[in-house]
Amino acid sequence: MQYCNKLIGCLIIVLAFVSCTSVKDSKTKKAPIAFLSDVHLLDIYGTFSDSDYKGIQNPQDGKYTLLRTMKSQLQSTRLFNENYFAFIAALDDVAKRNIKTVVLPGDFSDDGQPINIRGLKKILNEYSNKYGIHFIITTGNHDVAKPFLTDAGKKDFLGEGGKLQVIMSKAGMYVPKNADELPVVITKDIGTMGYAEVLEELGDFGFFPKKTDLYWETPFTSYNPDNYTFEKALEQSTIEKRNYAIPPYNTSIPDLSYVVELENDVWFLAIDGNVYMPKEEAKTNPKNPANYNSPGVGYNQVLTYKKHLINWAGKVVQEAKKRGKTVIAFSHYPMVDFNDDATPMMKKLFGEDKMQLYRVPTEEVSELFAEAGIQLHFAGHMHINDTGVRKYKNGKGIFNIQIPSLAAYIPGYKILTIQSKNKMQIETVVIDSVPGFKTLFPLYEQEYAYLESSKDSEIWDKGILKSKNYHEFANWHLKELVRSRFLDKDWPAAFKNFMLKATAADLWAFAKVSPTKKEKYKQEKWTGFDMIFDYHRLHCADELAVKDIGEQRIRQYGIIIDSFIENYNKIANPSPNETAFFEFCSIFKSFLNAAPSDKFIINLRRNTIHN
Numbered sequence: 001m002q003y004c005n006k007l008i009g010c011l012i013i014v015l016a017f018v019s020c021t022s023v024k025d026s027k028t029k030k031a032p033i034a035f036l037s038d039v040h041l042l043d044i045y046g047t048f049s050d051s052d053y054k055g056i057q058n059p060q061d062g063k064y065t066l067l068r069t070m071k072s073q074l075q076s077t078r079l080f081n082e083n084y085f086a087f088i089a090a091l092d093d094v095a096k097r098n099i100k101t102v103v104l105p106g107d108f109s110d111d112g113q114p115i116n117i118r119g120l121k122k123i124l125n126e127y128s129n130k131y132g133i134h135f136i137i138t139t140g141n142h143d144v145a146k147p148f149l150t151d152a153g154k155k156d157f158l159g160e161g162g163k164l165q166v167i168m169s170k171a172g173m174y175v176p177k178n179a180d181e182l183p184v185v186i187t188k189d190i191g192t193m194g195y196a197e198v199l200e201e202l203g204d205f206g207f208f209p210k211k212t213d214l215y216w217e218t219p220f221t222s223y224n225p226d227n228y229t230f231e232k233a234l235e236q237s238t239i240e241k242r243n244y245a246i247p248p249y250n251t252s253i254p255d256l257s258y259v260v261e262l263e264n265d266v267w268f269l270a271i272d273g274n275v276y277m278p279k280e281e282a283k284t285n286p287k288n289p290a291n292y293n294s295p296g297v298g299y300n301q302v303l304t305y306k307k308h309l310i311n312w313a314g315k316v317v318q319e320a321k322k323r324g325k326t327v328i329a330f331s332h333y334p335m336v337d338f339n340d341d342a343t344p345m346m347k348k349l350f351g352e353d354k355m356q357l358y359r360v361p362t363e364e365v366s367e368l369f370a371e372a373g374i375q376l377h378f379a380g381h382m383h384i385n386d387t388g389v390r391k392y393k394n395g396k397g398i399f400n401i402q403i404p405s406l407a408a409y410i411p412g413y414k415i416l417t418i419q420s421k422n423k424m425q426i427e428t429v430v431i432d433s434v435p436g437f438k439t440l441f442p443l444y445e446q447e448y449a450y451l452e453s454s455k456d457s458e459i460w461d462k463g464i465l466k467s468k469n470y471h472e473f474a475n476w477h478l479k480e481l482v483r484s485r486f487l488d489k490d491w492p493a494a495f496k497n498f499m500l501k502a503t504a505a506d507l508w509a510f511a512k513v514s515p516t517k518k519e520k521y522k523q524e525k526w527t528g529f530d531m532i533f534d535y536h537r538l539h540c541a542d543e544l545a546v547k548d549i550g551e552q553r554i555r556q557y558g559i560i561i562d563s564f565i566e567n568y569n570k571i572a573n574p575s576p577n578e579t580a581f582f583e584f585c586s587i588f589k590s591f592l593n594a595a596p597s598d599k600f601i602i603n604l605r606r607n608t609i610h611n
Contacts, residue, residue, distance in 0.1 A: 030266060030418035034094045034102045035330065037380030037413075038405035039087050040078050040142065042068065042110040043119025044440075051187040053167075056160055060442045066115075069164065070444045071451065072156035074460050074480040077383055080110065082437050083407035086470055087123070089434040090406055090413055095131040099415070101262065102133055104205075105380045105403065106140025106332030111152070115189040117143075117201050124205060136206035138270040139198065139256055140332035140381065141296040146289035147253050147276050148194035158443060162450025194289065195254035196239055206260055206270060209233035215261040218242055219312040225323060246305050251278055251286035257309060259316055259327075266418070267320055269374075271309055271331035275301035297358060298333030298381065299365040310368055317373030326418060330378040334359075336366045336388030336400035339539070342590035349583040354490040356382070366390045370398040375604045376424060377401065378416075383408040385428060385542045387595040389609060397607035402597075406431060409478040410541040410548075411470060422605040428598050430544060434470035441465050458484065475537075475548060482536050491532070495580035502528035504556075510581065511564035524556060531557065535588055542597040558592060561585040 044065050047054065054064035068080040079086075094102055109116045124135045145152070151170045159165030159182045166174050166184045169191035174184055199207055209216035211230050217223070220243075221236045243252045257272040274295040282291035295301075302309055313329070320327045337343050343360050350357070359382065369377070370392060378401045388400035404412040410430055417425040444465060451459045461480055467473035487496055502510070504526045508518050534553070537545040546554060568574065568582045595609055602609050 029420075030326075031101065031263075032097070032099050033328070033416045033418075034097075034099045035105065035378050035401075035403050035414040035416065036087075036090055036094075036102060036406065037105045037332075037378075037403035038078070038107040038140070038383055038407060039104065039120075040080070040083055040107055040110055040405070040407045041087055041116055041120050041123075042066070042080050042084060043116050044081055044084050046115040046119045046189075048115060048187040048189045050189065051185060053185045053187070056158060056165075056443065058440065058443055060439060065440065065443065067158050067440055067443065068154065069156050069158045069447055070464070071447070071456075071458065071460055074464070074477060075458075075485050077481065078405060078407040079474070079477055080407075081440055082434070082470065082473060083405075083411075085434045085436045085439070086406045086411050086431055089470075090429075090431050091123070091127050091133075093429060093431070094413075095127065095133065097415075100131075100133055102135050103268070103328075103330055103378065104135065104137040105330045105378055106138050107142045107380060107405075108137060108140070109143050111154075112143045112145055112192040112198065113152075113190050114193060114197070114201075115187075117193060117198065121201055134262055136260060136262075136268055136270065137202065138206075138331055139195075139272055139274055141274060141294065143193075144195055144198055144274060145192045145294050146194065146292055148287060148289040149197055150192045150194065150289040152192045153190050158447055162446040162448070195256060199239055199254075199256065206258060206268070207256055208237050209260070213260055213262065214264065215267070216258065218258050219244075219255065219308055225319065244306065244308055246276070246278060249278055249283040249286070251282050253292075255306070255309075257312070261325070265325050267316070267325045267327045269313065269316055269327050269329040271313065271329065273298055273302055273306075273309075273331045273333040275305045277301065277305065299335060299361045299369075302333075303362075303365060303368070310372055313369065313374060314372035321373070326421060327374075328378070328416070329374050329376065332379065332381050334361055334379045334382060334388065334400055334402060335369050335374070335377045336361060336390055336398060337363075338382050338384060338386045338388055338400070338402050339587075340386070340542075340590040340594040342587040345583050345586045345590070349492065349495075349580060349587065350490055351492075363390075366398055366400075367392065370396045374398055376602065378403060378414065380405065384540050385410065385412065385544050385597050387542075387597045387600070387609065389595050391607050395607075399602050399604075399609065401426060404428070404541065404544075408540065409474040409537065410544045411474050412544070419601075422603055424602040424604065426600055426602065428544065430471065432469050432471040437470045437473060438467075460484070478536060478540060479533055482533055486536065487532070492580060494576060495584070496532075498577045498580075499528035499532055507531070507560055511560040512567045513559055513563045517559050517563070524552070526553065535584075535591070538588070538591040542591070542594055544598060554592070557588065561589050561592075565589070 044067050055066040058065050073080045127133050153168030155166045157165040157167050163182055165182050167190045168174050169188050171186050215225055216233045223232050239254050242254055244255050246253050255272050258270050259267050261267050276292040279291045337360055376399050380403050383405035384402050385404040386402035391397040403414050412428055412430040415427045419425050464476040467476055504524055534549050564585050596611055600611055
């Protein structure tokens with residue numbers, strides 16, 4: 001089986017898009033639209049408004065820098081620091097392509113801190129003023145961690161001498177454990193904003209109507225396109241008029257969803273999928289942010305707590321259809337399984353609480369939004385490149401386009417070109433080269449020296465500092481993440497140990513590959529860890545990972561997988577490792593046969609996708 005060809009032939013992206021098929025296809029190609037998700041901007045050159053602390057001075061350029069430790073970002077599913085430079089590189093690439101509309105589907109900030117929201121606003125304004133780019137955004141779980149302003153902080157900033165620097169928004173939140181620790185920095189700018197504060201700072205980027213908009217509404221507005229005026233929209237756009245009652249206590253929570261038409265015939269449907277499940281204390285104290293759980297699950301909770309969004313989406317689609325508009329839907333959370341339909345087998349191998357499986361949307365989510373008329377949806381949240389497809393017997397379907405993060409492997413963004421009313425072209429841009437991505441390396445050298453001198457048992461692999469480009473740096477990040485976090489927290493211990501001890505030759509033999517198939521590859525040297533790492537690369541980047549893995553290695557995996565699956569069915573009493581390897585092979589095979597996710601065409605009338 002030609003796995004590589006099948007993988008490269010798969011193309012999908014994670015966005016929600018709605019098209020109206022009752023109107024004759026337009027022959028005019030629309031201007032391209034860029035989607036940049038999960039930027040997670042940490043303003044490393046930002047300044048605190050209420051503290052003199054400036055960070056640490058970089059010996060390379062003399063600048064004071066606010067950065068997190070390498071150790072902390074290699075144990076996180078995202079980079080904290082270098083993605084600052086990657087965001088600038090991506091925006092430069094967008095400007096070079098003369099793209100004038102850029103969508104940010106959430107997690108545009110590190111954690112919604114005032115210093116980082118201000119930094120994002122500054123960057124967006126600079127590119128808007130210089131290149132005429134129109135930015136439209138929606139919130140993610142890291143932008144509004146709680147619905148209201150919350151005291152918070154971070155314990156893993158890099159301080160003088162390579163030590164940890166704690167920064168908190170209020171005194172007393174952290175007490176140093178020994179005399180060797182640096183004094184805690186206190187600043188309100190490291191707390192996390194609520195909806196009101198985010199809306200005030202970033203209202204110009206879609207959250208509020210503009211005079212130049214042809215149309216703008218929310219789930220709570222009372223007008224329609226026939227009687228729309230900017231004055232009505234502005235009057236009904238205040239946060240006080242954009243609240244819903246969340247059960248079971250019917251406390252009032254803001255919802256920043258909106259629709260905006262920037263130019264003729266294209267409506268952007270921005271869905272705020274954040275759900276803040278209230279604790280019992282919210283009944284008596286509804287404005288205390290501590291009385292709400294953080295969002296992050298996504299649409300599985302929307303079905304229970306924000307049902308109004310489904311009804312509103314259906315209403316928007318019907319209005320668009322009547323008026324010949326194309327609706328591009330986007331939100332932070334996926335609407336379709338993002339594991340290439342391998343989720344049931346992943347639950348068997350890893351367990352339901354591992355591999356972020358609780359974030360996989362149920363089939364009910366996909367079907368309800370497809371029934372509402374959503375056909376193409378762009379999403380982020382998972383830091384993966386993927387395309388999810390659902391087709392239903394009633395002729396309706398939905399394509400979910402997962403946008404890769406600029407802060408993870410493989411860093412990139414998506415470009416949508418509306419070729420006609422039903423023909424959508426999607427391209428993935430990989431951000432390989434990032435000017436300045438090595439700027440902070442001298443500071444990491446200081447951190448490494450400190451960890452080495454203190455004999456830290458979790459010291460990171462210094463090889464990452466030899467990365468030649470940002471793509472390679474992100475690859476190193478994932479490899480260290482697998483080694484230091486995923487293997488221990490997600491992988492079953494017995495199967496993990498079996499794989500880590502295995503060589504390529506061991507797995508050829510374990511799969512009982514026939515000698516004629518094995519002969520061609522007998523000199524290939526790779527290990528069980530390599531196969532685990534490549535599993536994670538495929539899961540994160542889909543077909544974009546093929547070049548890094550190598551086509552020959554992909555073919556070898558395919559032979560082993562096919563052979564073992566075939567032989568497994570003949571085993572009367574499989575051992576635990578044989579069962580686990582069968583489940584692993586089944587998941588791997590799903591990844592290798594995924595829908596297109598690099599460059600592809602979606603036909604919304606026929607519900608088809610092809611390269």
